[in-house]
Amino acid sequence: xxxxxxxxxxxxxxxxxxxxxxxxxxxxxxxxxxxxxxxxxxxxxxxxxxxxxxxxxxxxxxxxxxxxxxxxxxxxxxxxxxxxxxxxxxxxxxxxxxxxxx
Numbered sequence: 001x002x003x004x005x006x007x008x009x010x011x012x013x014x015x016x017x018x019x020x021x022x023x024x025x026x027x028x029x030x031x032x033x034x035x036x037x038x039x040x041x042x043x044x045x046x047x048x049x050x051x052x053x054x055x056x057x058x059x060x061x062x063x064x065x066x067x068x069x070x071x072x073x074x075x076x077x078x079x080x081x082x083x084x085x086x087x088x089x090x091x092x093x094x095x096x097x098x099x100x101x102x
Contacts, residue, residue: 011036011048035059 003020008029019025035055043051 009033011040011051032059 003018003025004022005016005018006022006025007014007016008026009015010029010033015029017025017029019028032055035058036051039054039058040046040051043054046054
C-alpha cells in the first residue's frame with residue numbers, strides 16, 4: 001500500500017493512514033467511525049476497547065452478509081446465463097439449413 005498519507009479522525013482520535021485510493025480510505029475510516037459512535041451511543045458506559053470489539057464484530061458481520069449476498073447473486077446470474085445459452089443452442093439447432101429451405 002503505497003499511497004498518499006492522509007489523516008482521518010476515528011472515534012475522536014486522528015490517525016495517519018496510507019491507501020492507494022484516498023477516497024476509499026476516507027470512506028472506510030468514516031464507516032469505522034460511524035460504527036464506533038453508533039455502538040458507543042447505545043452503551044456509553046462500556047470502555048473503548050469493548051466498543052471497538054463490538055464494532056469490529058458488527059463490521060465483520062456486515063462484510064460476511066455482503067459476501068454471501070454476492071455469492072448468491074453470482075450463482076443466480078450463472079444459472080440465467082446457462083438458461084440463455086441452452087435456449088440459444090436449441091434455437092440454432094432448430095434453425096433450418098440452406099438445403100432445407102430449397
